[in-house]
Amino acid sequence: MKVAMLGWEFPPFVSGGLGVHCFHLTRSLCKLGVKIDFFMPASGKHILPSHPSLRIFEVSKVSQGPYLSFSQQAKNLSRTYGENILPSIEKYNLQCHEFAKNLHAKEKYDLIHAHDWLTASAARSLKQELSIPTVHTMHSTEFDRNAVPWRFIADIERGAIGNADRVITVSNRMKRQLVEKFNAEEKKIRVIFNGVESEEFENKDTLSRISLPLLQNKKKVLFLGRLTGQKAPAEFLRAAKEVLCLEPNTAFLIAGTGDMLPHLLNLSITLGIQKSVIFLGYLSDEDRKKIYCQCDVYVMPSVSEPFGITALEAMASGTPTIISTNSGVGEAVKTVLRVDFWDTRAMAEKIIALLRYPPLSSTMSGMSYSEARQFTWAAAARETLKVYDELLALKK
Amino acid sequence: MRLKKFSLFEESASSSVSAYFHHELNKKIMDKVAGKCYLPANRIMLELLEKYPEFRVSFSITGVFLEQCKRFAPEVLESFRALAKTGRVEFLSETYYHSLSSLFANKQEFIEQVQMHTRALSEISPPAKVFRNTEALFSNQIGNLLESLGYIGVMTEGIEHVLGWRSPNYVYRPRGASTLKILFRNYKLSDDIGYRFSSKSWNEYPLTASKYAQWLSSAEGECCNIFMDYETFGEHHWEDTGIFEFLKALPGEILSHKRLSFSTPSEIAKTLPPRDEIDIHSEISWADKERDTSAWLGNEMQRSCFSILQELETQVKQTKNEELLHSWRLLQNSDHLYYLSTKSLSDQDVHSYFSPYESPFEAYINFMNILQDFRERVKQENEVGAE
Structure with missing residues (x-):
């Protein structure tokens, strides 16, 4: 089976779950005998494929790099500078189309598998021109990323969902959202949970960035994610303030960057907790794999999280994890504490419990370590292959 | 006994320890279960005792349950008192609290809770010299303690890993005891009513009183201890499953078999001889x-x-x-x-x-x-x- 996969990012050039997802999914699908041509914007470096059956085509240079708070930045750009990211996305899609069409003449792809709205127009035009089935994975939508969704992008997402023969979502929560907000046909949606490469998160090496004297003998609570409203870093800081009232010997680490950084710096000062909050900035893939192990608690307070792969990463590291009730991963895991993102007091109580009560922390640590190991990319790839087979059977 | 959601951030020093317990919820639960189970089931028990002079029934209730009855449902307490007055209803001994105090290294607390229970139950009827520990917890060691406290019998779970090839339908002696007898709960026959009665996927569904009496009659042994949550009647199985009709019909059906009769646990402990010694070196429960x-x-x-x-x-x-x-x-x-x-x-x-x-x-x-x-x-x- 040959698949043309349209993506946006790929490790080591990753800013979110999408790149991680594509990396592991393609590798695991290839192991199942699928041949994949993966298309993405030019990274400027030559990315090596992770399997002989995978070919990576970096088709065009996009001015806007990472996925980082994408639509917000696009809006700012177009407003402030009159410059717009959208033309370069359109250019990427056009080139994707050309590339894939030309390759198809020789390769004869069986189907197209596209990810998120960024690849929607290429998926649509290729489907029309090549007359082959299309699978579209929706990792998140405008309704997750922004409190006030940008209509223009939501419309692209609606189009992508309508165009696809099968839509894959990473949670039932996301599936409901597509049905309710995008009028998606329920029967063409398949839910496939993400996996996690658990062994990669067992690295106990100390990160130089957190071996600061400041942090010695302190309990550490971690936030890791883009610093945007969607991920609720401000709620994390408010909870930190409450925790510090009862457990002053605690440090709060914020890993990631994003447009809220200046606001969060100010907020930590306003709350008077700046000495206990460390902004670590963007963590490389390697550093991300090490940091969970070195923290006592991981909190993923997101306002909206279609899946929330970092929760599985923290669990795989054996780090007790608190997740937002608005997260897809919560449908699949049991060894977590759950909290409403706005309930910073409850968030604080759960953090304190994990800091104070070693039996809780060690029980959760051991159980989450094993539970995370049930989520494999091999399983996600098998489920994805079922969707492919389903479509090819229909075609015949 | 439900606990309240206890917040670390609320001023706790001013309130009393009673703030740990969710009294409103406890009342609500008591009201609900009293209406669905305790009152109607006790009414039926009383009718059955009046109708069949041979009928016997025993209860195992904690002091905390009596306390809650007094506080939230005095009519339930009255109905138990009415049952006790018949002289054919026995209340087993246990700890006042539904506690694991029998597992404490120091047994003093356990003994105090047992004595408290005896005092509290005496308001209705002095409890029998047969003991039923919390969750039927039992071991040789607990047996020794109970014997030293003057108990003649103890009820526990008839589980295969201590019985081995033996049937639960005889009386046994725990290792190390000289007078204490064990009455094993027949969990299969008990669970037929307690768990399976209303299960439509059970191949014996629907369970009738006559079928059940037939099973009892054909069971081997000298006694068959049927012991279940009282909430079986009306709460675990709602009234519309026919559980009350089953209960009403059961004594008549049982008495129609020549082999069968009713006994209280203390009658069994007094009359039946122990048929073997059972070694229960680590705790069992149900x-x-x-x-x-x-x-x-x-x-x-x-x-x-x-x-x-x-x-x-x-x-x-x-x-x-x-x-x-x-x-x-x-x-x-x-x-x-x-x-x-x-x-x-x-x-x-x-x-x-x-x-x-x-x-x-x-x-x-x-x-x-x-x-x-x-x-x-x-x-x-x-x-x-x-x-």
Whole structure:
């Protein structure tokens, strides 16, 4: 089976779950005998494929790099500078189309598998021109990323969902959202949970960035994610303030960057907790794999999280994890504490419990370590292959 | 006995320890179960006792249950008193609190709770010299203790790993005892009513009183101890399943078999000889499929809470404060530990079904927050006393 996969990012050039997802999914699908041509914007470096059956085509240079708070930045750009990211996305899609069409003449792809709205127009035009089935994975939508969704992008997402023969979502929560907000046909949606490469998160090496004297003998609570409203870093800081009232010997680490950084710096000062909050900035893939192990608690307070792969990463590291009730991963895991993102007091109580009560922390640590190991990319790839087979059977 | 959601951030010093317990919810639960089960079932029992002079029935109720009846449902207490007056209803001995105090290293607390229970039950009817420990917990060691306290019999679970090839339908003697007899619960026949009665996927569905009496009649042995949650009648199986009709018809059906008659546990303990010695070196119970202590002490969270409770004994008693003592004992209720079991996470068992908490971790957090607060109060009380 040959698949043309349209993506946006790929490790080591990753800013979110999408790149991680594509990396592991393609590798695991290839192991199942699928041949994949993966298309993405030019990274400027030559990315090596992770399997002989995978070919990576970096088709065009996009001015806007990472996925980082994408639509917000696009809006700012177009407003402030009159410059717009959208033309370069359109250019990427056009080139994707050309590339894939030309390759198809020789390769004869069986189907197209596209990810998120960024690849929607290429998926649509290729489907029309090549007359082959299309699978579209929706990792998140405008309704997750922004409190006030940008209509223009939501419309692209609606189009992508309508165009696809099968839509894959990473949670039932996301599936409901597509049905309710995008009028998606329920029967063409398949839910496939993400996996996690658990062994990669067992690295106990100390990160130089957190071996600061400041942090010695302190309990550490971690936030890791883009610093945007969607991920609720401000709620994390408010909870930190409450925790510090009862457990002053605690440090709060914020890993990631994003447009809220200046606001969060100010907020930590306003709350008077700046000495206990460390902004670590963007963590490389390697550093991300090490940091969970070195923290006592991981909190993923997101306002909206279609899946929330970092929760599985923290669990795989054996780090007790608190997740937002608005997260897809919560449908699949049991060894977590759950909290409403706005309930910073409850968030604080759960953090304190994990800091104070070693039996809780060690029980959760051991159980989450094993539970995370049930989520494999091999399983996600098998489920994805079922969707492919389903479509090819229909075609015949 | 449900606990309140206890917040670390609320001013706890001003309120009393009674703030740990969810009195409104406890009342609501009592009202509900009294209406669906205790009152109608007791009414039927009384009718059956009046109709059949041979009929006997026994109850095992804690002092805390009596307390809750007095407080929230005096009519339930009255109905038990009416049953006791017939002289054919027996109340078993147990601990006043639904506690695991029999597992404490120091048995003094267990003995005190047993004595409290005897005093409390005497208001209705002095309890029998047959003991039923919390969750049917039993071991040779507990047997020795009970014998030294003057008990003639003990009821526990008829589980294969202690019975081996033997039938639960005889009376036995625990190793190390000289007079104490064990009455084993026949869990298969008990669960046919307790669990399976309303299960439509059960191949014996529907269970009729005549069929059940037939099973009892054809069972081997000298006694068959049928023992289940009283909530079986009307609460676990609702009225519309026909459970009350079954109960009404059962004594008549049983008495129609020549082989069968009714006895109270103390009649059995007095009349039947022990047929063999049974060695129960580690505790058994009727909980979970393991039938041991793992439902309450299976993980580190459970064991650490149990240790905290146990370690508090000396300090709590030192305060001589009745309210603190009572609260400490209420906190010993085995349910608080049961909710912390993580077995439900691997197999969907009854822990999560009965738990009011979202997860065992949430249950642990709430219980620990309360235990920590309690420990602090006890400490303060002793400091004030020392001044």
